Amino acid sequence: MEWTLDKNRPISPQLCEKLAVMISVGECKPNERLMSVREVALSAGVNPNTVQKSYEELERKGLIYSVRGSGWFVNSDITVANDLVNDLIKEKTKVFFEDMVKLGLDPGKIKKYVEEW
Amino acid sequence: MEWTLDKNRPISPQLCEKLAVMISVGECKPNERLMSVREVALSAGVNPNTVQKSYEELERKGLIYSVRGSGWFVNSDITVANDLVNDLIKEKTKVFFEDMVKLGLDPGKIKKYVEEW
Amino acid sequence: MEWTLDKNRPISPQLCEKLAVMISVGECKPNERLMSVREVALSAGVNPNTVQKSYEELERKGLIYSVRGSGWFVNSDITVANDLVNDLIKEKTKVFFEDMVKLGLDPGKIKKYVEEW
Amino acid sequence: MEWTLDKNRPISPQLCEKLAVMISVGECKPNERLMSVREVALSAGVNPNTVQKSYEELERKGLIYSVRGSGWFVNSDITVANDLVNDLIKEKTKVFFEDMVKLGLDPGKIKKYVEEW
DNA sequence: GTGGTCTAGACCACT
DNA sequence: GTGGTCTAGACCACC
Numbered sequence: 001m002e003w004t005l006d007k008n009r010p011i012s013p014q015l016c017e018k019l020a021v022m023i024s025v026g027e028c029k030p031n032e033r034l035m036s037v038r039e040v041a042l043s044a045g046v047n048p049n050t051v052q053k054s055y056e057e058l059e060r061k062g063l064i065y066s067v068r069g070s071g072w073f074v075n076s077d078i079t080v081a082n083d084l085v086n087d088l089i090k091e092k093t094k095v096f097f098e099d100m101v102k103l104g105l106d107p108g109k110i111k112k113y114v115e116e117w
Numbered sequence: 118m119e120w121t122l123d124k125n126r127p128i129s130p131q132l133c134e135k136l137a138v139m140i141s142v143g144e145c146k147p148n149e150r151l152m153s154v155r156e157v158a159l160s161a162g163v164n165p166n167t168v169q170k171s172y173e174e175l176e177r178k179g180l181i182y183s184v185r186g187s188g189w190f191v192n193s194d195i196t197v198a199n200d201l202v203n204d205l206i207k208e209k210t211k212v213f214f215e216d217m218v219k220l221g222l223d224p225g226k227i228k229k230y231v232e233e234w
Numbered sequence: 235m236e237w238t239l240d241k242n243r244p245i246s247p248q249l250c251e252k253l254a255v256m257i258s259v260g261e262c263k264p265n266e267r268l269m270s271v272r273e274v275a276l277s278a279g280v281n282p283n284t285v286q287k288s289y290e291e292l293e294r295k296g297l298i299y300s301v302r303g304s305g306w307f308v309n310s311d312i313t314v315a316n317d318l319v320n321d322l323i324k325e326k327t328k329v330f331f332e333d334m335v336k337l338g339l340d341p342g343k344i345k346k347y348v349e350e351w
Numbered sequence: 352m353e354w355t356l357d358k359n360r361p362i363s364p365q366l367c368e369k370l371a372v373m374i375s376v377g378e379c380k381p382n383e384r385l386m387s388v389r390e391v392a393l394s395a396g397v398n399p400n401t402v403q404k405s406y407e408e409l410e411r412k413g414l415i416y417s418v419r420g421s422g423w424f425v426n427s428d429i430t431v432a433n434d435l436v437n438d439l440i441k442e443k444t445k446v447f448f449e450d451m452v453k454l455g456l457d458p459g460k461i462k463k464y465v466e467e468w
Numbered sequence: 469g470t471g472g473t474c475t476a477g478a479c480c481a482c483t
Numbered sequence: 484g485t486g487g488t489c490t491a492g493a494c495c496a497c498c
Contacts, residue, residue, distance in 0.1 A: 103138055164490045283476085287473095327451075398497080
């Protein structure tokens with residue numbers, strides 16, 4: 001499992017994003033069991049508390065639910081996951097364009113710049 | 118003077134970026150005096166210490182220099198400023214595309230998505 | 235822990251020098267945890283912000299690194315620390331001899347003077 | 352006239368030291384007129400106020416005296432100047448050795464180190 | 469007036 | 484508990 005975490009940013013929201021995407025694209029099916037907190041912590045090299053916090057955050061947002069003694073499971077309705085991912089995409093794109101403008105690039109240059117990628 | 122600071126991100130680097138752009142685009146000419154620490158603090162609505170920190174960071178990077186009792190001045194060589202701004206553009210673009218990929222968008226979709234803007 | 239700070243000079247660089255020496259002579263081994271910002275502040279009788287500033291300076295120079303929520307650690311490569319200490323020695327010696335010359339002492343007198351110590 | 356000022360240290364005391372040495376070694380004889388404030392300021396590239404402050408400091412210490420409308424003059428008794436310079440030499444030497452010890456050099460190494468110069 | 473440094477105290481995110 | 488950031492306010496030296 002690849003986590004590609006950016007250590008300069010808070011870990012917890014990064015884990016949330018990654019898990020939301022996994023659910024949204026169907027890498028984890030509805031009602032399927034997710035990796036245990038310990039497994040994620042070990043494979044991602046982070047503190048179990050941080051993973052726990054992420055899972056709780058996703059539960060609060062309605063993407064997953066927990067069953068005492070057996071683990072965390074994907075919610076049967078993945079609409080929330082899709083919405084969350086779409087919001088993230090929009091938000092990050094918005095911030096990106098704002099940043100580019102702040103850095104002195106006009107829309108034309110940005111478009112040209114992006115196309116080079 | 119418009120500072121348009123994002124309160125969700127640390128202020129100090131935001132000031133650095135803004136000042137670097139101003140120098141890079143020639144809004145502040147070489148050897149010209151910059152706004153005083155206190156002036157920036159007042160107009161941006163932040164603490165003088167935060168501005169001081171930003172100025173020191175820019176000094177460390179070779180964009181500006183200080184004269185005791187007189188103020189901060191733009192370095193005669195603005196190459197560093199240009200490089201810094203270009204690096205920022207590249208870095209932010211890189212992070213943006215990585216984020217998009219992490220969020221499940223393939224290059225084609227990203228391009229389409231960007232063009233809508 | 236003895237800090238022997240000279241209150242006539244800025245504290246921050248003095249802390250940097252002291253810490254660099256500790257690392258250089260092996261009083262703090264590579265990847266070992268340093269005293270926390272608060273501990274140093276308490277034992278040295280200075281403000282935590284001042285210690286924080288020193289640690290950041292040493293991080294910038296590549297002697298140490300920080301782990302959020304866990305502490306500051308000595309870099310695995312202590313070459314930089316050794317270099318920094320050697321540079322300090324050379325610089326201070328150079329300034330000392332220049333000062334002596336400025337004060338009217340010729341090399342012969344300086345040597346004689348130093349040997350008396 | 353060579354002033355060799357270190358811009359990282361306060362200008363005023365540096366000027367005092369330099370002038371004291373000039374008087375002590377007889378470069379300026381007793382009751383001789385010193386360079387005017389303006390001349391010093393111009394040749395040293397500093398603010399006239401700073402020079403004025405240095406002259407006043409030296410007057411307070413009894414090295415020189417001023418005559419309204421005609422300038423500053425070396426005191427007939429240069430004992431004070433000699434004492435001041437000797438004190439400076441002792442003080443700087445003391446600080447130098449303390450610094451070397453702080454940087455991890457034992458007395459033996461310091462001696463060896465100094466002799467190489 | 470200016471920059472340079474420090475203290476005090478607060479809040480946040482992460483472990 | 485830890486580091487990271489910021490605010491508020493003070494004092495100094497220099498111009």
